[in-house]
Amino acid sequence: MLFGRHFRLKTDHQPLLRIFGSKKGIPVYTAYRLQRFALNLLLYDFDIECVPTHKFGDANRIVKHVKPDEDYIIANINLEEDLRAVAQSTQADPLLRKVYHHIQHGWPQSEHSESDIQRFQARQESLSVVDGFIMFAERLVIPSLHRKRCLEQLHCGHPGMQRMKALARSYVYWPSLDADIVNFVKACQHCAAVARSPPHSSPVPWPKQTAPWQRVVVDYAGPIEGEYYLIAVESFSKWPEIIQTSRITSAATISILGGLFARLGMPVILVSDNGTQFTRAEFADFCASNGVEHLTTAPFHLQSNSQAERFVDTFKRAVTKIREGRGSIQQALDIFLLT
Template identity: 65%
Template sequence: MRSVVYNTFNVFPLSFKAVQQATKSDPVLKKVYRYIQDGWPNSLASNTDRELLRFYNRRESLSTVLGCIMFGERLVIPSPLRKRCLVELHRGHPGIQRMKALSRSYVYWPSLDNEIADYVKTCSPCATTRKSPAAATPVPWPKPVRPWQRVHIDYAGPIDGDYYLLAVDAFSKWPEVIRTRRITASATIDILRNIFARLGMPETVVSDNGTQFTSLEFAQFCSTNGIDHVTIAPFHPQSNGQVERFVDTFKRAMKKLEEGRESTIEALETFLLAYRSTPNRSAPEGLSPSEIMFGRRIRTCLELLRPPTERLPSVTQPVNQKKFNIRFFNVSDPVYVKIYTKNVWNWVPGKIIEKVGRVMFNVLTENRRSVRSHLNQLKSRASSVFDHVPEVSTSPRQKQLPLNVLLDAWNISPISDSSSEVTATTANASDVVRTPSLSSPAGSGKNADLSSSSSSTTSSSFESAAASTPTIQHIIPRRSSRQRRPPVRFNL
């Protein structure tokens, strides 16, 4: 019952009347009240109460009003009511300074400022909603001493439905960007295994607390390959600032390049080539990532702006034929060349028309096809009629005229235009060849006479052509021996 009455009494706001009653029962304030009424002694004993000594030091500002003690215009609160007074002052949860300013207009007791500070610090709502402390001075990661020693990884995206796994070397600033559709632990391990197969296993890998990085499968992958996996504090990307800064650079560059109507793959490759070949102020000696990573500068289109360097003529060292078992071919040598057709190869006659290097040759086959073959694809061949055929130029600038094509089809050598008489004879011969005689079957008299007359005319023409140009060959094309029926005409 007393507890209920006490709690009910504490709910009501503090009043002057309550302070008046509590002052009469407070032992320290009763002495102070009596000293104010009767006068303060010249001094107090050393064993006097500490709170009474504080009132003694401020005795000139103390007075009494209606049974209460006043400190200037402020009411002195007895010790039993000080906690209720603090609750009343902290209504609305003001801060320490605002609460002190409010108390200095109404109440007083010797340790008021200290009790206000302690009360506000122990207030749970004030502590949880207090502003975050000032950010600490960034502490840099330990500097690596060689490339690919510590690698920072993170995912960027989604960008147009795709994610990008980014890996940045802390020493050389060499970036690796891999596009993927899945960001699971298995997909992440596959991507990292591909990168590490080309650049080697790093000593340390730094990542955030994504589920793909904190999974058991990823932990086993790191322990199996001897990699120390370090995770940063959750929701504190500044700890992984090496790759987080590159994520921002990557997104901005991709957006700029895609606005230039480049595809995503082209934009990614263009960005990586430019970033890897550009000097980086954060890298050692301000070199480019490629120079630190591989010890050389990768070649870009800008290298064309440099003055051309004179190339020294290559000195061909003599080859010991017996030691290396090397066969030699010269131009115009007859050979057999290995021709591949539908995964099947055959030996085809040909001859050497050009030597390219030590073991490479250009070969002209019997069907006038020029192929490039290795020494292992050639073998010697005895000379034949094919080897005496004039060579055909393989230069793409030289085009064959229709007359040359026709003469090649009939195995007729072209004749120079130096003599008009020879030209006329060649024209007559070509006309004869173009209109060969028709052969008729035996038993048809009329057609036989026509055939005999045509053949005699043709033979005489060929004889005259052969007398003037002995290089022209007389070849009559083969005609069909099928009997042709006379046409049926309607007598109208």
């Protein structure tokens, strides 16, 4: 009946003029169902105008005579209580009170408006006033008084940061919504208790040495047939020294390293793990008296002493394979060092 004819569309909802009557296209923040409705109306030739509600009698009478069922009325009563509280808080909120005024009476020039007002002004095409509260498209603009309660309700099931943002973007809005959600989730003790471990940072390599015997890494391997082996690797040349011992006490370690350093010289830095033989006071006195800087790696982090750990692993695997049918452990050790 209307196709091919020019007609006038009347509404008492001012934002619909921008959605259905704009010559610049449909606003980006328009709800999808309104976008589809606007696309359908593009097939028709019409003008749209806003009529004050008190002059919109025919449509209002029709709406008032529609009687919802009982279940809807109960739900509507609870919803109206919440909306009434939001509407009252909107008028009490200094910022939203100004936004409410600008939506109805026009926005100031951008360069003269406050920064908080500008954040709403940039989205003015999607802002509207309904029964005393502010809507951003189909989302309710929440006053600052109710934002904490709103975040608590959104986080009731601990859905996680991204899921919580998606839920919020379907129902509510305020300018700092995303940042408030991030801070709220980070402050949740229950979420933190079961959160995944943070990603590992990139490993920081040891500084490269410019001369031999500046840094020596040491570690123990074994026991192999009741014997231990102190392994020392020089970082610059990768030269290994392997000394067999039946004891791995601090005194035995000092004795072994004393003989090694007497033959090859004192290193500048000695690196070891946190074994008790390396952390006792007598070992610290040995290093200090010989001018050696002793560094221990991070506990339970074998990668920090990776050069020694790798050589220990290589040594144990190689000796086990060489010994198959080759005789004693000493012969296997000699073959390993020779090759």
